[in-house]
Structure formats: C-alpha cells, structure tokens
Amino acid sequence: MIDTLFHNLTRFSAFLILIIVAWIFVVLFNQSTEAMHAFGFDFITNDEWAPNVDKFGAYAAIFGSVASTFLAMLLAIPVAIGVAIFLSEIAHDKIKGFFGVSVELLAAIPSVIYGMWGLFFFVPILRELFGGMGIGLLAAGIVLAIMILPFMAAVTRDAMNTTPDILKESAYALGGTQWDVIKDVIIPYAKAGIIGSVILALGRAIGETMAVTFVMGNVHKVPGSILDPTTSIPVTLANEFTEADSSLYFSSLFGLALTLLVMSFVVIAVAKFYFLRKVRKAS
Amino acid sequence: MTAVQKRILINKVALGFSTLSAVIALAFLFWILGVLMMKGVDALNWNIFIYEGSPPGYPESGLKHALVGQLILVGLATLIGVPLGIMAGTYLSEYGKNSALAHTIRDISDIMMSAPSIVIGAFVYAVVVMPMGHFSAWAGAIALAIIMIPVILRTTDDMLQLVPGTLREAAFALGAPKYKVIMDVVYRGAKAGILTGVLLGIARVGGETAPLLFTSFNDNFFTTDLNEAMPSLTVTMFNYAISPYDDWQQLGWAAAFILSMFILGLNIIGRLILLMGKRK
Numbered sequence: 001m002i003d004t005l006f007h008n009l010t011r012f013s014a015f016l017i018l019i020i021v022a023w024i025f026v027v028l029f030n031q032s033t034e035a036m037h038a039f040g041f042d043f044i045t046n047d048e049w050a051p052n053v054d055k056f057g058a059y060a061a062i063f064g065s066v067a068s069t070f071l072a073m074l075l076a077i078p079v080a081i082g083v084a085i086f087l088s089e090i091a092h093d094k095i096k097g098f099f100g101v102s103v104e105l106l107a108a109i110p111s112v113i114y115g116m117w118g119l120f121f122f123v124p125i126l127r128e129l130f131g132g133m134g135i136g137l138l139a140a141g142i143v144l145a146i147m148i149l150p151f152m153a154a155v156t157r158d159a160m161n162t163t164p165d166i167l168k169e170s171a172y173a174l175g176g177t178q179w180d181v182i183k184d185v186i187i188p189y190a191k192a193g194i195i196g197s198v199i200l201a202l203g204r205a206i207g208e209t210m211a212v213t214f215v216m217g218n219v220h221k222v223p224g225s226i227l228d229p230t231t232s233i234p235v236t237l238a239n240e241f242t243e244a245d246s247s248l249y250f251s252s253l254f255g256l257a258l259t260l261l262v263m264s265f266v267v268i269a270v271a272k273f274y275f276l277r278k279v280r281k282a283s
Numbered sequence: 284m285t286a287v288q289k290r291i292l293i294n295k296v297a298l299g300f301s302t303l304s305a306v307i308a309l310a311f312l313f314w315i316l317g318v319l320m321m322k323g324v325d326a327l328n329w330n331i332f333i334y335e336g337s338p339p340g341y342p343e344s345g346l347k348h349a350l351v352g353q354l355i356l357v358g359l360a361t362l363i364g365v366p367l368g369i370m371a372g373t374y375l376s377e378y379g380k381n382s383a384l385a386h387t388i389r390d391i392s393d394i395m396m397s398a399p400s401i402v403i404g405a406f407v408y409a410v411v412v413m414p415m416g417h418f419s420a421w422a423g424a425i426a427l428a429i430i431m432i433p434v435i436l437r438t439t440d441d442m443l444q445l446v447p448g449t450l451r452e453a454a455f456a457l458g459a460p461k462y463k464v465i466m467d468v469v470y471r472g473a474k475a476g477i478l479t480g481v482l483l484g485i486a487r488v489g490g491e492t493a494p495l496l497f498t499s500f501n502d503n504f505f506t507t508d509l510n511e512a513m514p515s516l517t518v519t520m521f522n523y524a525i526s527p528y529d530d531w532q533q534l535g536w537a538a539a540f541i542l543s544m545f546i547l548g549l550n551i552i553g554r555l556i557l558l559m560g561k562r563k
Contacts, residue, residue, distance in 0.1 A: 010377070013366075014388050016432075017395065021394075086305035091305075106316070110517060112539070113520075265394060
C-alpha cells in the first residue's frame with residue numbers, strides 16, 4: 001500500500017516538471033493572444049513601441065537582445081578560449097587552483113551586482129572614452145561578456161583537459177610546438193565541448209535580465225550605433241511589467257516573454273542535444 | 284627567417300595572447316570583486332540589521348525588512364521545491380532509470396535550468412498574482428521553487444545512481460518493501476550528495492531578482508504576511524541602486540555584500556560536503 005503510494009508520489013513529482021514546462025508555454029501563449037490578434041506577424045517586425053497609442057512592435061527589443069548577445073559572444077569567446085588555453089596548458093598548478101576559487105566566487109555573485117558595477121564604475125569610463133551617455137548596446141555587451149566569461153572558460157578548460165596525454169605526446173614527438181599541439185590536437189579534440197559551452201552561455205546571455213537592465217537604457221529604438229541606448233526583451237519586461245495599464249499592453253509583454261522563452265529554448269536544446277551529447281559519448 | 288624560427292615565433296605570439304587574455308579577464312573579474320568588497324564593507328554597520336527601510340536622508344535606516352523578507356521567500360521556496368525535487372529525482376533514479384520517459388524528463392529539466400528566470404516570473408504573475416489580485420510572498424516563493432526544482436532533481440538523480448546496486452539487493456533480500464529500501468538504504472547512502480544538491484539549489488535562487496520583480500514585488504517595510512508584497516534583498520538592492528540618493532545606494536551595496544557572502548558560503552559548504560563524502 002505505502003509502496004504504491006510512494007511510487008505514485010515520486011512519479012507525480014517527476015511529471016510535474018513536464019506539466020510546469022507545458023503550462024508555462026500554454027499560459028504565455030494564451031496571455032499573448034490578444035496582442036497576436038491585434039498585430040499578427042507585425043508584432044515581430046514592427047519597431048514602434050508606443051504604449052500611449054496602444055501600438056506594440058517587438059522588433060527593437062528582439063534586435064537589442066540578439067545584438068547585445070552577439071556582441072557579448074564576440075568579446076567573450078576569444079578571451080574565454082585564451083583563458084582556457086592558459087589554464088590547461090600554460091599556468092602553474094597554483095594559479096589553476098587560485099583561478100578555480102575565483103570562478104566559484106564569481107559564480108556566487110548575483111547578476112544585479114554586475115549591473116551595479118557596470119552602471120557606477122564601467123559606464124562612466126565608456127562615457128569618458130567615447131562620449132555620449134555611456135549607457136547602451138556596447139555597455140550591455142561588455143557586462144554580459146564579463147558575466148558569461150568564467151563559465152565559458154571553465155567548461156572549455158574542462159573539455160580541453162579531456163584530451164588524452166598520449167595524443168599530445170605524439171604530436172610533441174613529431175616536433176610540434178606547444179601552439180601546434182593546442183591548435184591541431186587539443187582544440188579539434190575539445191571542439192564539440194567548446195561549441196556546446198559557447199551555445200549554453202549564449203542561452204544564458206539572451207535571458208539575462210538584471211545585469212543589462214542597469215546599462216542598456218530601455219529606449220525602444222533600433223540603435224544607430226553600438227553606443228546608442230536601446231532595450232532588450234528581458235529589460236523591457238523588467239522595466240514595464242508593473243507599469244502596464246491596458247490589457248493589450250500586458251498581452252504584448254507576455255508576447256515578448258513567449259518570444260524570449262522560445263529563443264532560449266531553441267538555443268539550449270541545440271547545445272544540449274547536438275553538441276553536448278557528443279561530449280558525453282566521448283568522455 | 285627559417286621555417287623553424289617562424290614556428291617558434293608564432294608559438295610565442297599565440298601563447299602570449301592567451302596569457303594576455305587571462306590577465307585581462309582576471310583584471311575585470313577582480314575589479315568587480317574588489318568593488319563589491321570595498322563598497323560593501325564600507326557600508327556595513329549594525330543599523331542595517333536593526334532598522335527597516337526609511338525614506339532617503341533618514342539616518343535610522345536599515346535592511347531588516349529585506350533580510351527577513353529574503354529569508355522568508357527563500358525558506359518558503361525551499362519548503363516547496365526541495366521535497367518535489369528530491370521525489371522527482373528519486374523517481375528518475377529508482378523507477379524510471381533508463382526509460383525514454385526518464386530521459387525526456389532529465390532533458391527537459393536541464394533546459395529548464397537555463398530558461399530565463401524573468402519568464403518564470405511572468406508565468407507566476409499570470410497564474411498566481413492575477414487570480415489573487417495582488418503581489419504576494421507566495422507568488423515569489425513559487426517562482427523561486429520552480430527555478431530550484433530542476434537543480435535538486437538533477438543532483439538527486441545523479442547522487443542516487445552512485446549508491447551501489449548491491450546495497451539495494453541486500454535490503455530486498457531481507458524482505459524490505461521498495462519504499463523502505465529507498466528511504467532507509469538509498470537515501471542514507473546518498474545523504475551528503477542530496478544535501479549538497481539542496482544547498483546548491485538554495486544558492487541558485489538566493490541571488491534571483493528578475494522573477495521577484497513582479498511576483499513578490501517589494502516593499503520598504505517589515506512584514507511577515509505571506510499574502511502581501513514581500514521585500515527581498517535582491518529587489519531592494521536593485522531599487523536602491525538605481526535611486527538617486529546616496530544613502531540608499533550605500534544600503535544597496537551593503538545588501539549586495541551580505542547576499543554574495545551568503546550565497547558563496549552555501550556554495551562552499553555544499554562542495555565541502557561533497558568532497559568529504561568522496562574522501563571516505
């Protein structure tokens with residue numbers, strides 16, 4: 001009796017995960033139908049977001065999300081790979097341990113704090129260097145890049161560390177320099193893991209809210225340059241959700257949330273099913 | 284320049300670049316850590332723990348409301364999320380095993396773990412806040428619990444699988460029913476691992492801000508009423524930091540410091556438990 005009860009209780013809890021995920025999609029879809037009926041496909045392609053006249057186009061926010069994430073990846077990927085090479089091939093053991101502890105420290109810092117640092121310490125420097133407000137796409141991209149860097153570097157280092165020593169030794173025996181070995185043996189061997197971690201970091205960056213809310217500006221316009229203030233989907237949600245005063249406004253915000261969820265779901269699923277699966281098989 | 288010299292030069296340049304990128308990365312990261320420490324320690328004093336929020340400019344101003352609110356929100360989320368997460372993990376490891384269904388649930392919860400937390404906030408707003416008609420601690424705790432469950436599920440699943448099958452067989456041989464085997468043998472064997480998962484789950488949601496913005500909302504006053512808006516350290520930090528008032532910004536940094544230390548502590552304890560378990 002208790003046995004069946006326990007079995008069913010655990011089974012219910014496990015199914016609850018599936019139910020919640022499906023429920024999230026259904027709820028966001030239902031809540032955004034009003035906006036979808038009102039704007040149709042224009043919701044995604046129109047960049048006019050004017051709550052005062054009940055016009056809602058998500059293009060600027062989608063553009064901001066994609067552009068800030070792209071910028072962050074552009075900055076973070078080379079540095080992360082450099083850091084990973086440094087840690088797995090160059091650094092002394094003591095530095096490795098020290099770096100490991102630093103990564104733990106940094107993973108523990110809530111993302112609001114990255115935003116606060118960005119606004120008070122980094123944006124003034126950008127303002128000094130490039131003029132303008134300092135707040136904008138570039139600031140968001142850099143703050144995001146710093147946030148995802150430790151994670152990407154750590155996973156890339158782990159992937160590189162799985163390279164069998166005998167492969168490296170045989171390359172050295174053929175007369176390869178350290179860089180030859182890294183470029184022709186280690187990176188190809190760790191490729192799937194590196195790409196997987198990059199895409200996973202990308203998924204995080206798309207949905208990251210607090211770190212960029214401080215430094216992006218929340219201006220619903222496609223920016224003319226990377227120094228201009230703009231917005232992203234999470235920034236719009238964070239800033240406007242509690243201010244929405246019409247049902248169409250609310251519905252449009254839910255439409256944004258649904259768009260964001262679909263974007264990150266696709267990205268994470270690709271990383272997980274395509275790239276990280278290969279890594280698991282290899283290790 | 285001979286071919287060999289060229290290769291040696293390229294090698295030096297490439298290794299130099301990766302060392303340089305490590306220096307740049309560490310410089311930025313320590314800049315942020317340094318700011319957090321300096322600003323946070325500077326702003327710490329006893330008033331923070333004694334007084335609740337006040338209007339800017341008022342000297343007797345503290346974070347008591349946010350500290351207590353944060354504990355209530357995270358505690359409530361733990362009460363909801365931990366049993367569900369552990370039971371779901373138990374199902375995967377002890378009943379589902381390698382079935383297609385179990386793998387699907389594992390994959391979905393991995394994806395859930397990386398889903399944008401602000402979307403979870405929007406979802407809870409629609410299913411809890413709208414029907415209730417107002418923001419509440421319950422809504423915030425439910426949002427945090429949804430984020431916590433996949434973390435605990437995955438660690439529980441992994442940790443239970445590490446318990447040797449022979450232990451289970453021995454218990455079965457003595458005639459114990461399955462639930463007793465799981466409760467008394469499997470859970471006992473995986474105790475340290477499960478505890479680590481719980482601590483990491485709590486640490487994961489402890490720093491969440493976005494899903495609280497429109498579920499528990501925020502408040503500048505001390506409250507323990509779960510049906511009302513509930514202040515939290517993270518949202519308070521956000522509001523105070525973007526305020527133009529110097530003393531509020533100071534409190535924001537103090538909150539940032541306290542919260543980071545708390546989350547870091549949980550992470551370290553969790554990993555120590557795991558390490559000690561492995562040494563045995």
